[in-house]
Amino acid sequence: EYDREWWKEAVVYQIYPRSFNDSNGDGVGDIPGIVEKLDYLDELGVDVVWLNPVYESPGVDNGYDIADYRAINDRYGTMADWEELLAGLHDRDMRLIMDLVVNHTSDEHAWFQRSRSSRDSEYRDYYIWREGRSLREAGVSEAEFDASEYHLPRGVRELPPNDWESFFGGSAWTYDEETGEWYLHLFDERQPDLNWQSETLREEIYEMMGWWLQKGIDGFRMDVINLISKPEGLPDGDDSDAIVRGADQFVNGPNIHEYISEMHDRVLSNYDAMTVGEMAEVTVDEALRFSEDGMSMVFNFDHLRLDFGPEGGRWTKGEWTLDGLRSTLTEWQEGLEAEGWNSLHFNNHDEPRMVSRFGDDGEYRRESAKLLATLLLTLKGTPFMYQGEEIGMQNYPFSSLTEVRDVDTLNNVRFARESGRLETDEEVLELVQHRSRDNARTPMQWHDDEHAGFTNGTPWMPVNPNYTEVNVAAARRDERSVHRYYRHLLSLRDEYEVFVYGDYTLHTPDHEQVWAYSRVTTDAELFVVLNFDGTATTYAPPADVVGEAELLASNYGLATGGIGETLDLSPWEARVYLLD
Ligand code: ISL
Secondary structure, eight states: OOOOOGGGSOOEEEEOGGGTOOSSSSSSOOHHHHHHTHHHHHHHTOOEEEEOOOEEOOOTTTTSSOSEEEEEOTTTOOHHHHHHHHHHHHHTTOEEEEEEOOSBOOTTSHHHHHHHHOTTOTTGGGBOEEOOBOHHHHTOOTTTOOGGGGTOOTTOOOBOSSOOBOTTSSBSEEEETTTTEEEEOSSOTTSOBBOTTOHHHHHHHHHHHHHHHHTTOOEEEETTGGGOOOOTTOOOOOOTTSSSTTHHHHTTOTTHHHHHHHHHHHTGGGTTOEEEEEOSSOOHHHHHHHHHTTOSEEEOOGGGSTTOOTTOSTTSOOOOOHHHHHHHHHHHHHHTSSSSOBEEOSOOTTSOOHHHHHSOSSTTHHHHHHHHHHHHHHSSSEEEEETTGGGTOOOOOOOSGGGOOOHHHHHHHHHHHHTTSSOSHHHHHHHHHHHOGGGGTSOOOOSSSGGGGSOSSOOSSOOOGGGGTSSHHHHHHOTTSHHHHHHHHHHHHHHOTHHHHOEEEESOSSOSSEEEEEEEOSSOEEEEEEEOSSSOEEEOOOGGGOBOEEEEEETTOOOOOOBOSSEEEOTTOEEEEEEO
């Protein structure tokens, strides 16, 4: 009766290996460290692990700069360790999806080394090389020209081939002395973009994907996959409001659907694999097209931009509203109801912690973390949890830039300082606390020993000082913990199909602090009510849900069933009812 897929019924748990568990005391998490925690994941009740990149890499962007797609970074372990991880997951009926990072490689990848060596290299067109523009061509006078902006060698006075900007700040082009041309990098200069127009390159990628699938993995999370197609002639950006200059040209570029469906035909269609495409900017209509191309689902970020400031962009600060969150997520719920499938996520290794962002990480940390868990696990779609959210881990209280490791934060701060957009240390620190990806990258908090049990050595990132209270060991002992609540909801999802396949109907499009919705199949109905605020309120549910019902989950430990004509809701209260 439903269009069933294993990945629709699954809950994914994301592991950021550097910060999960260190088995050898070097301060960096590793694969044997994950293997030690497999029973923990099994007990929690998740079905799939998404592993952030563990491939050979110089680590400029913590592994998103890959030097060899078929080798494991020895910081993290060996291929044998990785095989043990895969087997250990499969033995416990869990699956593994790997990160596929094919918009770019590291500059240390052999392809790039050969590509940069000469204009005639057979690898030249694996990457995107262009000549610069002369000052005259660009209409820039000698006096106006600031060579330091482009990190040019002495004597070179030219501009990059176009005006595109890197997501990490500054021009997306770097001049390379070896051949006197520029190469494109939408991220760090040590992450050159691959040229998907080359059929040979595409073949190499498909072969590599097949190689991993043959090893037995269950799918891929595809990094910035909608950036891989760049338009002919690489025209300047046309939209000054774009997330970065040029995005209107290279986001969902002209051949994107051709490449994704080709990838599907050539590789993925031979396996029962799950794929999730990470998409910097994507609309519901685009998402539907990607599902026609054979992608299981995409990550969209509409709801993770609601707290950008009015100036726009990630390095600004504004306030999200319930109205914004509810209408954005509802648009996606409704838009993918008939076709397609949603992913659900409120944080990951690039985003602040969800309880700090959408909940209350002070007085109501526990309650609001549980409310957000309820939302994540009762909307329609495949939920993605990020390590630590199951114990309500929160943002790190940064007090200085010296605590920051992330290339994105450091580069963006540098460019914002250079351009005068951020003037004082206070402004910088406030934004870092609010936005830095490192908020999510502090070590996992296992127990209340030194370094939270993450390592016996010195952790590569400071541990959040709240680890003495917020840690797995304490949470497992405490019946009222966030952790217990996740376990409960995860088991409910296994028990009741309506959590997976029920249609979503919103009941409170305008309510100031309550978000209530139903999930309905032909034979069951869930009613979910969430009080998104630190004050109590009374809410009158729609008449057709009032009556006998079983209270399946509640973050205030209520025992009674039945939905009354009015519901008195405590601060951050969440309830899930199954109607009789
Ligand atoms: O960090 C961001 C949002 O918080 C984005 O600018 C981010 O860089 C973008 O969403 C793409 O992220 C992915 O690709 C990057 C890598 O640094 C991120 O960790 C990865 O998730 C480049 O590979």
